[in-house]
Amino acid sequence: MVRIITFLLILTGLGFHSVYGQQRTPRRPKKPVNPYRRTYQQGKFLVPVDSTSPQIPFVHFPGPLAKGTSRATLGVTFTTSPRDITEEIQISIPAGDLIVLHGLTDKLALTGRFTFQFLQNNASVGLRYSTPIKGKFYGSAGADVGAWFGSLQLAQFNNRGFGIQSAPNLAIGFRSSRNLLVTVRGEVDLGLYYRSRVGQTVSDRGEILLNGYGGTVTLEQAFFGQRHVALGFRALYTNFNWQFWSLYDTFDRNIFYPEAFIGFFL
Amino acid sequence: MTFSRFIIYSLFVTWAGYLAGCRPGLNDTVLIPQQLTDGLNVAGAKLLYSQTRKACEGVYSVAEGSPIFGGEIAAKWSYLAKKPGDTTYYMSLFCEPQAAFFVLEGRQIGDSLVFEGFWRRLVNAETGTARFVVVEANGASALLAPDCCTALKKGQVIFKGVYGDGDGVRNQLLTLTYDRPLNPKDFQILAHRGGGRTSDLLPASENSVEIIRLAERLGATGVEIDIRQTQDGVPIIYHDNQLNLRLTQKTGLIGAVENYTFDQLDAFVRLRNGEKIPRLTQVLDAVLNETNLQTVWLDSKDVRDMDLIRTIQQTYQQRASQQGRKLTIYIGLPAEERVAQFEALPDHAQLQSICELDTSVARRINAKVWAPRWTLGEQIPSTLAMQQQGRKVFIWTLDVPEFIQQFVQNDTFDGILSNYAPIVAYYHYVHQQ
Numbered sequence: 001m002v003r004i005i006t007f008l009l010i011l012t013g014l015g016f017h018s019v020y021g022q023q024r025t026p027r028r029p030k031k032p033v034n035p036y037r038r039t040y041q042q043g044k045f046l047v048p049v050d051s052t053s054p055q056i057p058f059v060h061f062p063g064p065l066a067k068g069t070s071r072a073t074l075g076v077t078f079t080t081s082p083r084d085i086t087e088e089i090q091i092s093i094p095a096g097d098l099i100v101l102h103g104l105t106d107k108l109a110l111t112g113r114f115t116f117q118f119l120q121n122n123a124s125v126g127l128r129y130s131t132p133i134k135g136k137f138y139g140s141a142g143a144d145v146g147a148w149f150g151s152l153q154l155a156q157f158n159n160r161g162f163g164i165q166s167a168p169n170l171a172i173g174f175r176s177s178r179n180l181l182v183t184v185r186g187e188v189d190l191g192l193y194y195r196s197r198v199g200q201t202v203s204d205r206g207e208i209l210l211n212g213y214g215g216t217v218t219l220e221q222a223f224f225g226q227r228h229v230a231l232g233f234r235a236l237y238t239n240f241n242w243q244f245w246s247l248y249d250t251f252d253r254n255i256f257y258p259e260a261f262i263g264f265f266l
Numbered sequence: 267m268t269f270s271r272f273i274i275y276s277l278f279v280t281w282a283g284y285l286a287g288c289r290p291g292l293n294d295t296v297l298i299p300q301q302l303t304d305g306l307n308v309a310g311a312k313l314l315y316s317q318t319r320k321a322c323e324g325v326y327s328v329a330e331g332s333p334i335f336g337g338e339i340a341a342k343w344s345y346l347a348k349k350p351g352d353t354t355y356y357m358s359l360f361c362e363p364q365a366a367f368f369v370l371e372g373r374q375i376g377d378s379l380v381f382e383g384f385w386r387r388l389v390n391a392e393t394g395t396a397r398f399v400v401v402e403a404n405g406a407s408a409l410l411a412p413d414c415c416t417a418l419k420k421g422q423v424i425f426k427g428v429y430g431d432g433d434g435v436r437n438q439l440l441t442l443t444y445d446r447p448l449n450p451k452d453f454q455i456l457a458h459r460g461g462g463r464t465s466d467l468l469p470a471s472e473n474s475v476e477i478i479r480l481a482e483r484l485g486a487t488g489v490e491i492d493i494r495q496t497q498d499g500v501p502i503i504y505h506d507n508q509l510n511l512r513l514t515q516k517t518g519l520i521g522a523v524e525n526y527t528f529d530q531l532d533a534f535v536r537l538r539n540g541e542k543i544p545r546l547t548q549v550l551d552a553v554l555n556e557t558n559l560q561t562v563w564l565d566s567k568d569v570r571d572m573d574l575i576r577t578i579q580q581t582y583q584q585r586a587s588q589q590g591r592k593l594t595i596y597i598g599l600p601a602e603e604r605v606a607q608f609e610a611l612p613d614h615a616q617l618q619s620i621c622e623l624d625t626s627v628a629r630r631i632n633a634k635v636w637a638p639r640w641t642l643g644e645q646i647p648s649t650l651a652m653q654q655q656g657r658k659v660f661i662w663t664l665d666v667p668e669f670i671q672q673f674v675q676n677d678t679f680d681g682i683l684s685n686y687a688p689i690v691a692y693y694h695y696v697h698q699q
Contacts, residue, residue: 252389
């Protein structure tokens with residue numbers, strides 16, 4: 001009995017130790033400051049490729065990005081549901097949106113995008129080749145390949161969906177001032193694979209389909225002091241939009257999906 | 267950057283998006299080509315006897331022509347009785363790709379059979395005209411002979427056809443060869459909203475009397491319609507909560523249909539294709555007197571007086587019995603509130619009803635049909651349990667061809683509710699048990 005009480009006292013003592021912080025865990029060592037963040041905080045936002053390079057960060061603008069430089073935005077997109085599919089209900093569906101750009105060479109960059117809604121998510125990677133065209137104009141060509149996955153296991157749904165898509169794209173950028181970048185981008189929406197499961201019944205197809213096409217206008221700009229944002233609008237005309245996979249649209253025609261987005265530079 | 271500049275730039279982006287978003291004309295109804303029956307209205311042309319029409323029904327192989335209508339086609343007749351003594355018979359051909367279908371009228375001209383009409387793909391706006399001929403050497407005599415109701419042999423009848431796009435010249439060949447009879451299983455092909463959605467650009471608006479008249483040509487053996495009640499209690503057929511441009515033409519009226527009397531709706535509101543919002547009784551009159559539909563699913567969207575709906579249901583059920591019609595009118599119960607209203611009826615257990623809630627509720631109210639949502643999957647144990655209790659199982663609202671095919675082939679359900687009745691009809695009729 002005495003042993004048990006002693007043991008419990010020891011345990012209790014250990015508990016008090018941690019509660020009152022008498023036994024401190026060692027502090028984590030400070031991370032080295034990201035050189036990009038340091039220059040950003042100093043108001044220098046880019047490693048200039050040439051004397052005309054923009055002075056603000058960008059992920060959409062088709063300007064060359066110095067080798068090894070990374071940029072990222074975290075923001076939100078709002079896609080309006082089309083009445084063709086959702087009928088009397090028309091809502092803007094929000095999704096988290098992380099965009100990453102990493103310079104592989106001075107003109108070639110790796111692109112990445114993760115759009116997340118938890119029940120359905122889309123991750124894509126791609127390559128982008130950018131070059132100055134003339135004066136304040138820049139251009140880029142690229143292609144993304146991405147996969148989406150959705151799972152709806154609630155109420156009257158027992159569905160899962162998965163698909164692979166690709167989006168070859170061209171963009172033209174205009175540097176209206178060193179603090180405002182305007183980008184117009186066109187893309188082709190290709191479906192590479194689709195699979196859906198309802199209960200135990202599965203449907204899939206593997207042929208390459210031209211789903212549709214889209215156009216995006218983006219402004220990248222300084223915003224309230226040192227904060228920078230990418231603000232844009234995307235008009236997507238497509239036969240399939242992964243965000244609405246669970247509605248099983250069967251129209252064989254392109255439907256207009258307006259999408260507004262804002263991203264804050266990290 | 268100032269806040270005002272931010273607002274200006276945002277407005278610029280929105281404006282650019284708006285311009286990019288304009289797409290005029292894509293919501294227009296697909297017009298049925300006009301040159302439909304010119305080739306039938308010739309001297310000496312005779313209407314087809316019922317046994318000839320019956321003999322034409324079957325599954326045909328596509329023997330010649332492009333594969334855009336698939337490898338097999340199911341032929342099925344229907345009729346529309348416009349008034350006593352004025353009945354038009356239509357032969358519909360149901361195809362696999364893209365919900366394609368043909369609607370044809372037929373005549374006997376000399377010793378041949380001639381069919382003319384139009385084709386349409388329901389999932390898009392493609393349409394055109396078509397003409398088929400069965401000459402004597404290709405089996406016309408087997409269809410015209412009085413004893414033709416004996417089963418046809420494979421290859422015995424050949425439809426030689428041509429079709430074209432829009433109102434253009436019919437210069438593309440399509441030859442059909444008789445293969446086998448239609449799948450005889452008793453199965454309900456239920457057309458959503460009376461026959462199809464307005465957004466599928468049909469020539470009649472959803473939930474109208476006109477779409478009911480079209481439903482059988484689209485392959486339906488039954489229809490689902492949406493019931494609401496006007497301010498003065500008149501049961502009407504309308505889907506949405508609000509009067510809106512998706513379903514109606516522009517008027518001065520806004521808000522819920524329940525805020526208006528029937529006379530106000532009748533006077534001022536027109537559906538997208540110009541029809542009036544019909545009373546429930548008008549729709550049931552059309553079903554009973556003008557079509558051969560077997561099932562009506564009254565989806566009680568917003569019903570305040572369930573007793574009135576029951577009375578109407580019983581009245582038309584009795585009329586159908588008196589006319590010798592095989593017609594069942596079900597009261598659809600999509601939510602707990604409707605079930606509670608239905609259960610308050612003293613004789614609810616004897617009434618024909620469809621329960622969209624779970625199986626325990628269906629048992630409790632003695633629903634004659636259990637109707638789960640298709641997105642739950644086939645639910646085979648529950649479905650079999652319901653069927654063993656003598657209930658039918660319909661699923662709603664399934665439009666995806668790949669899933670329709672699998673659900674039909676698995677032989678689980680007694681009916682499928684769909685916006686694409688031609689697809690359900692195709693997979694059902696060609697299915698070999």
